[in-house]
Amino acid sequence: MTTKIEIEQTKQWLEQVIIGLNFCPFAKKEFVNQTIHYHLSDKEQIKAALKELLLQCNYLKDNPEIETSLVIYQQGFRDFNRFLDLVDYGNDLLVDEGFEGIFQIANFHPEYCFSDVDYDDAGNYTNRSPYPTLHLIREESMARVLKVYKDPEAIPENNIALAHEKGAGYFQSLLKNIKQEP
Numbered sequence: 001m002t003t004k005i006e007i008e009q010t011k012q013w014l015e016q017v018i019i020g021l022n023f024c025p026f027a028k029k030e031f032v033n034q035t036i037h038y039h040l041s042d043k044e045q046i047k048a049a050l051k052e053l054l055l056q057c058n059y060l061k062d063n064p065e066i067e068t069s070l071v072i073y074q075q076g077f078r079d080f081n082r083f084l085d086l087v088d089y090g091n092d093l094l095v096d097e098g099f100e101g102i103f104q105i106a107n108f109h110p111e112y113c114f115s116d117v118d119y120d121d122a123g124n125y126t127n128r129s130p131y132p133t134l135h136l137i138r139e140e141s142m143a144r145v146l147k148v149y150k151d152p153e154a155i156p157e158n159n160i161a162l163a164h165e166k167g168a169g170y171f172q173s174l175l176k177n178i179k180q181e182p
Contacts, residue, residue, distance in 0.1 A: 007038045009130045010072050012178045017171070023126055023159045026145050035067035044076035046086055053090050056136055057099050069136040077132040080111040090134060104142070106135040110175075123160035125171035130178055 014036075019028045030036050039056055043049040056069050077083040087107045094100050108129035113119050146152045163171070 006040055006072055006074055006131055009178050010038065010070060010133065013130050013175070016174060016178070017125075021159075021162060021166075023162075025149065025155070026142075030067045033067075035065065037063075037066045037069040039069055039071045041071050041073050041076065043073065046082075046089055049073075049076065049086055050089055050093050053134065053136075054093060054097055057094070057097065057103055060103065060136060060138065061099075067138060067141060071134040071136070073132040078110075080109055080113065083107070083109050083132050087134070101139055104137050104139055106137055108133040108135065120168055122163045122166065122168040122171065125163050125166075125168065126156070126159040128171065128175065130175060 011031075014027060014031055018024050019031055037056075037059065039052075039059075041049065041052055043052050053071060056071055060066060060069055077086055084107075087105060090105050094103055094105065108127050109132045110128060110130065111119075112127040112129075113124050114121075114127075117123060
């Protein structure tokens, strides 16, 4: 697989799932304005991935015209529990490196499963993506849009309700089609 394919498949997932189903009502603007930085990672070890995540934080800090960054793991972190370890260490890194309150991490994974929810529950597809992905979000920007968005606390439950309405089969088929496209 070439690096371009993973990024293109991630963009298709953003367009069809995250934007298409309005899972993130703030994503469309950044997608259309092309202010999302897509970083393809070949890292498979936590320490190397954390160094790379820190580089991405500095990249965003140095490039204010870029709103957000997606770190897409080509091969690494396929195991969901290991990926969650990376997320935990990543959050600690933000604190240790002075990025707490500046950036936050959202995460997506092909095997995403909310705690205390069956693996096959359709609600998990609100966070399932073609590849393990860390999303660096500017907290200042998020705070700004949340102030004007009506009832932002309802977004996750509305997304899960829509996922249940669509059903797990819908998302399985959609993700399978995205991964098969050249």
